[in-house]
Amino acid sequence: MQSEVPQSHPVLAALAAWDSHSFTSWSAELGETLIWVTPARIVFVCRYLRDEQGFERLSGLSAIDRYPLEPRFEVLYLLHSIARNIRLKIKVALPGADPIVPSVTPVWEGANWYEREAFDLFGVRFEGHPNLQRILLPEGWEGHPLRRDFPVHGHKYSYQDE
């Protein structure tokens, strides 16, 4: 994590000039730029990146579970600008106890299913999501399988009960 913002980077320099608190830290390992944003600012930052920096696509959205470390969850946003041909990763760190982050569906309509998937598999809640329900698993499923403390085998669910 470097602290000084590179003036040469097209997006980071503009972001820092727009709001010096827009991201807390950044890195550029293996040629992939990553910024860390606080949950409170994620929607503003995303809206700015879409409107002013040309990131018209949210390529993907998911989460990473760092159990047993804390903050446990990282929500990952993969942004893409076709016109400028650049990609940007955004991460938001969330605590394990009650992971809540504002939804970016108002910014990109396509975030809808990705956020439902992250809710379904990780139990991260997206505030302001229009329809935050399970998407892949059955409605009565208990737990969130992609959490690291969820067993790969031996869960209780049986399709006989349906």
Add this chain to the structure above:
Amino acid sequence: MSDLETNTAGAVEPEHEAAPAPTRRMVLNMGPQHPSTHGVLRIILELDGEIIRRAEPDIGFLHTGIEKQAEALNWQQVVTLTDRMDYLSNLGNNLAYALPVEKLLQIEIPPHAQWMRVMLTELSRISSHLVWLGTHALDLGAMTVFFYCFREREDILRIFEMFSGQRLMTSYIRIGGLALEPPRGWQQAVRTFNDALPSKIDEYEDLLNTNPIFLRRVQGVGQLGLARLLALGVSGPMIRAAGLAWDIRKAEPYSSYEKFDFDVPVYQESDVWARYRVRIEEMRQSQRIVSQALEGMPGGPWKADAPKVVLPDREKMKTQMEALIYHFKIVTEGFSVPAGEAYVPTESPRGEIGFYVVSDGTAKPLRVFMRTPSFGNLQALPALFEGHLVADSVAALGSMDFVLGDVDR
């Protein structure tokens, strides 16, 4: 319906809209076992007469927890899972997974393996488009095309079997190169197929391009503006059929795609017809890439020089101590990948496929996020359906070309 302004083109409005009679809406369950949903997709349709007022896709019937399983297998074993997501473009998936892991490992893939990967990925793109074309035409009542397409697909599957011993679940592209040495006589097999393909594509076009029934069912159907498609996260041929020349093979070349000469077909109409034209043209371009690969295939090793990752040759394993040790370690515990995260987008037949791999420095992935094109594309389904006739829904659905295994993983 306020969010549908961009989707009014071609929408059918009932003539008696002003009538005060209460509208009766019928809820129709399409799928999960419906022949034109191509897999197990359930769509809950709310009908007002013959017009779809609301469409709600219900997915997850094929969810097998591939991302969870990936965390329990070692790095190389995950390749076999990627075959099973999008089972029509298995080699493309193998490649999309191998690239970010190789990026983390920082291993250099020799040119022969890179070109071989391109050639096989393009063959699997042709085979995927053939399945799409055959089933899409079948949905719309043209049965002959289906048999013709599957005839050519069979030839491609034989080529895959020749390379890997498997027709569908090839797992032929591995981290560090290829699984096996390319078989003797592969040039002849690929050339025979590839030289014949353009005339076969002409045949499909002869059957469909002037077929009045097909034309009336596809032209002007399933239209959606480019801006809306991008906002919904759609990628691939649907974007190119909406007028944007965006192909990841050109924009962010990987595996030496920059050395190949091919065009990106673009159509403006953004309807089912334009998507059909784009995919037909893509098959022709893939055929061009395969012939260039045949002509200019570089020689050299087919796997990387990375003894800690790639299994040694059988001969070396029996004669050299180090090779035996590496072989034992790779087989028993796998190889560890340096801690870090990487994402490499690639162009699958359906759009952007990429694996976001996270390593904590051990022999198993910490997380593999599979950004699959079908999942992103399927979100556009309500926008394509709502306000249109039930009969057109099958055409619009087919034009999206999704694979449910890829959606649900």
